[in-house]
Amino acid sequence: MTQTTGPCRVLLGIDGSEHSFAAAALLADLPLPPECQVTALGVFLPREASFHARLLPPLAKVKNDLEVRNIKVTTETIAGNPAEVLSEFAEKNDVDLIVLGAKGLRATLGIFLGGVAQQLIEYSNRPVLVVRAPYTGLEHVLLVTDGSSYSDQAITYLSRFPLPSKSRLTVLHVLPPYPFTDVTPVLSTWTPRHTNALLLEPMPGVEFKDIADEEEKKGKALIERTILQIQQALPESCKELSITGALRRGDAATEIIHYVADHQVNLVIAGSRGLSQVQSWLLGSVSRKLVHYANCSVLIVRHQPPGER
Incomplete structure (x- = not known):
């Protein structure tokens, strides 16, 4: 809406999936303030250290795509549980907004619906933007x-x-x-002979x-x-x-x-x-x-x- 308002510290979760690229595309469309700093963060589980190398190309792509829009970007990779790492990073760096894709590249590694995204929404104290692919504006x-x-x-x-x-x-x-x-059940509109039946008046x-x-x-x-x-x-x-x-x-x-x-x-x-x-x-x-x-x-x-x- 204007470049004088908006989040100044944004955390963008990247795992190379189409949804994480959609998250970056949405972020690129926002008229962020000039002082805004985006951190594109890739998280991998310690037991999957080889995934670190696979995060570097998508992080580089996102950095380039955002810098073309004059958005300041830094990239990082951290080993750990994705939800915990993103949440702790957001708290430590006083992030104004967490942005991530709805589904990740792999359920065990990426940012995926029902997993990392859901945990962040339920437990993080920061606003969380979950982006679905394809991004269309x-x-x-x-x-x-x-x-x-x-x-x-x-x-x-x-x-x-x-x-x-x-x-x-x-x-x-x-x-x-x-x-x-509006219909109120009525037992009967008539009384059988020789009974003491109680009629209920219709409401x-x-x-x-x-x-x-x-x-x-x-x-x-x-x-x-x-x-x-x-x-x-x-x-x-x-x-x-x-x-x-x-x-x-x-x-x-x-x-x-x-x-x-x-x-x-x-x-x-x-x-x-x-x-x-x-x-x-x-x-x-x-x-x-x-x-x-x-x-x-x-x-x-x-x-x-x-x-x-």
Whole structure:
């Protein structure tokens, strides 16, 4: 969106797979600030020392591709567990963003979905961008919000994330599924003769409609507030960013994934608390499902309590 905002220290995981090259291509498209420093890091298991030599050509390619875009790049190789190495490197160097491919070259060595990427999303305190190949640009970006402080963290991060100038943004909120239908079971409209049967008066069912209408009203208000919050936070050079809203109802992960498929979304941005404090919660569950099943890249922004960073 502008070269005056955005991450200044980026960690890019490279293993030579098509997904890691897609991650580098996405990064090259971002109008990163001039002071941004990218570290392209290749990780290999100690028992597979021969893999070190195989990392050098892809690291050199990525370095060249990014430097052509005037992005400062250094390359490193480290032996160890990929998730641990990337996470520890990010913490030690106060990284603003971890970028990696969704699937690696080899399940035992590379960065792969359900393995390293999932571990980083759940346990790292840094924003993690998981990129799927093929990379086709960032024309349509989807921000998911549920009104929580975790979503607010993602909104704050998005407001300074350097999206390409031609990107457009949709803010999506998913309402909970309807708990019941309007139809209330009725035992009978007549009483058999000579019985003391108790008739149940039919419930009007209008309560559910009222609840649904109120939920939709609050959902639309949340979307409007979120759009306004983003617009106010954007620098003047980014005010032209097109932002629209969308409201859906149902299972959150399912509705988001369907929206991604139906509207050619290239990137989903969502907040998550992760597993460092609790083992499972709603938005955390949604973010994990998005990484697994959304057919696009996903940026997960972890919630950072005051003073934690």
